[in-house]
Amino acid sequence: MVEAALAQCVPEPAGAAARLNEAMRYSLLDGGKRLRPILAIAACEAVGGRVEAALGLACAIEMIHTYSLIHDDLPCMDDDDFRRGRPSNHKVYGDAIATLAGDALLTDAFKVLVRMSAGGSPPAILETISELAGAAGSAGMVGGQTIDLMSEGKDLAIEQLEELHSKKTGALFAAAIRGGARLGGAAALQMESLDAYARLLGLAFQVVDDLLDVEGSQEAMGKQVRKDEARGKATYPAILGVERSREMARELQRGAHRALEGFGADAEPLRRIATFVVERKL
Amino acid sequence: MVEAALAQCVPEPAGAAARLNEAMRYSLLDGGKRLRPILAIAACEAVGGRVEAALGLACAIEMIHTYSLIHDDLPCMDDDDFRRGRPSNHKVYGDAIATLAGDALLTDAFKVLVRMSAGGSPPAILETISELAGAAGSAGMVGGQTIDLMSEGKDLAIEQLEELHSKKTGALFAAAIRGGARLGGAAALQMESLDAYARLLGLAFQVVDDLLDVEGSQEAMGKQVRKDEARGKATYPAILGVERSREMARELQRGAHRALEGFGADAEPLRRIATFVVERKL
Numbered sequence: 001m002v003e004a005a006l007a008q009c010v011p012e013p014a015g016a017a018a019r020l021n022e023a024m025r026y027s028l029l030d031g032g033k034r035l036r037p038i039l040a041i042a043a044c045e046a047v048g049g050r051v052e053a054a055l056g057l058a059c060a061i062e063m064i065h066t067y068s069l070i071h072d073d074l075p076c077m078d079d080d081d082f083r084r085g086r087p088s089n090h091k092v093y094g095d096a097i098a099t100l101a102g103d104a105l106l107t108d109a110f111k112v113l114v115r116m117s118a119g120g121s122p123p124a125i126l127e128t129i130s131e132l133a134g135a136a137g138s139a140g141m142v143g144g145q146t147i148d149l150m151s152e153g154k155d156l157a158i159e160q161l162e163e164l165h166s167k168k169t170g171a172l173f174a175a176a177i178r179g180g181a182r183l184g185g186a187a188a189l190q191m192e193s194l195d196a197y198a199r200l201l202g203l204a205f206q207v208v209d210d211l212l213d214v215e216g217s218q219e220a221m222g223k224q225v226r227k228d229e230a231r232g233k234a235t236y237p238a239i240l241g242v243e244r245s246r247e248m249a250r251e252l253q254r255g256a257h258r259a260l261e262g263f264g265a266d267a268e269p270l271r272r273i274a275t276f277v278v279e280r281k282l
Numbered sequence: 283m284v285e286a287a288l289a290q291c292v293p294e295p296a297g298a299a300a301r302l303n304e305a306m307r308y309s310l311l312d313g314g315k316r317l318r319p320i321l322a323i324a325a326c327e328a329v330g331g332r333v334e335a336a337l338g339l340a341c342a343i344e345m346i347h348t349y350s351l352i353h354d355d356l357p358c359m360d361d362d363d364f365r366r367g368r369p370s371n372h373k374v375y376g377d378a379i380a381t382l383a384g385d386a387l388l389t390d391a392f393k394v395l396v397r398m399s400a401g402g403s404p405p406a407i408l409e410t411i412s413e414l415a416g417a418a419g420s421a422g423m424v425g426g427q428t429i430d431l432m433s434e435g436k437d438l439a440i441e442q443l444e445e446l447h448s449k450k451t452g453a454l455f456a457a458a459i460r461g462g463a464r465l466g467g468a469a470a471l472q473m474e475s476l477d478a479y480a481r482l483l484g485l486a487f488q489v490v491d492d493l494l495d496v497e498g499s500q501e502a503m504g505k506q507v508r509k510d511e512a513r514g515k516a517t518y519p520a521i522l523g524v525e526r527s528r529e530m531a532r533e534l535q536r537g538a539h540r541a542l543e544g545f546g547a548d549a550e551p552l553r554r555i556a557t558f559v560v561e562r563k564l
Contacts, residue, residue, distance in 0.1 A: 077378050094358075100427060134393050149378055
């Protein structure tokens with residue numbers, strides 16, 4: 001459902017700016033895990049909402065996530081040549097079109113969110129837009145990427161590493177989960193439990209990401225591995241060691257499951273996502 | 283009023299991402315003409331709305347305009363070293379932070395728009411967000427910048443040049459004017475007249491921009507001039523000649539004034555802006 005909806009979010013390449021649409025589609029429709037859209041939908045369903053209520057948010061968040069990958073891979077940023085097993089966007093389309101494709105995915109995401117949410121509660125949609133922009137912007141994801149870039153080669157305390165990741169990846173996870181739940185009609189108490197779930201899940205995701213960079217292969221991951229160490233980036237395995245990091249990930253997963261104790265069978269997808277995030281191999 | 287509001291739109295530099303906030307403030311608070319915010323406010327007032335109803339849109343549009351200048355100036359794009367009389371963002375903060383500052387201004391703009399519009403009609407605000415994202419995204423400004431980049435060194439027909447500029451600059455002008463009017467409570471007939479005004483004004487702005495690049499000095503303009511010719515960019519003076527272009531700008535100004543004939547004294551600022559756009563020296 002998400003794949004089909006995403007394919008509708010970027011026009012078919014045509015006209016004088018066809019190359020831009022091609023570049024947008026290249027990165028958006030490349031078979032990512034779609035973890036953030038699925039979280040938005042699962043959170044919506046966990047509170048008894050219909051999938052359709054969260055589908056616009058799901059697509060918008062994946063577009064924003066995709067833009068961030070395109071810009072992060074640019075030579076002036078992390079300078080990555082591969083992403084999801086294929087050459088990164090700028091290796092195919094050049095730096096200028098890659099920058100523009102990222103800009104366009106980010107901008108179009110807000111149009112998609114409004115258009116695909118027609119029929120929902122306008123105040124809830126406005127709050128979701130505001131929260132999404134906050135999570136993706138200077139106080140969230142972009143702020144986290146800034147801290148990440150400026151921390152290279154520096155020793156970080158574990159608290160600083162957590163601040164970095166809560167902004168760089170955690171904020172967008174939380175926006176997916178909170179937004180999906182809000183659009184599904186969540187009650188205030190449900191929101192609180194889902195906040196806890198989101199915080200633990202985001203952290204678990206990052207710890208496992210760091211572990212996979214140490215232990216994974218480029219073949220399985222579809223991107224260069226062992227780059228964190230080469231760049232002098234602070235990671236959980238570097239600070240805590242591999243064994244302690246793996247334990248931490250499992251403990252976070254158990255915490256995420258505990259946060260959902262007040263929910264019934266409708267939250268089963270959220271529980272399985274927490275398990276997947278910790279057990280995944282890519 | 284716009285300057286004071288913009289200064290509130292980006293947090294004071296603090297914490298680990300302070301450099302990002304500095305870079306955002308450097309370009310946002312640099313004394314631009316604020317033409318788009320003033321258009322949003324003037325359109326709101328022209329239909330009898332209160333200034334405050336359009337102030338969030340005014341700030342959001344200036345943030346989006348500023349991000350586009352930062353990204354356009356990057357080495358991989360137009361590679362401009364000066365902007366508004368000062369070194370461009372990436373010359374001061376480096377390409378990575380400049381890219382992120384642009385990303386953050388674009389993203390935060392949508393949060394600002396929602397937050398500062400509290401109290402307005404939620405459906406009207408949602409429509410304004412959708413239209414703004416459409417005007418700034420792949421089908422608007424970013425699409426226009428793509429066509430601009432891909433047309434360098436090529437001969438463009440006047441129709442292609444108009445398509446380029448209607449996307450690259452016209453769409454955001456129109457979003458400012460239409461959005462300001464909508465948030466001010468415009469009637470459908472007023473919207474139609476303002477659409478015509480916006481189209482003529484946007485085109486006039488671009489013709490004069492091209493003329494200033496030929497005739498202006500770097501000192502007066504605060505940026506490098508005569509770059510269009512050096513880059514083989516299609517311009518109105520190149521296609522029509524200087525005299526014919528100046529005539530065209532004056533004719534567009536008269537057309538913009540005619541489009542406002544149904545409005546009274548409340549539209550006087552919009553009329554004066556059309557005159558300013560054609561008579562300006564920078």
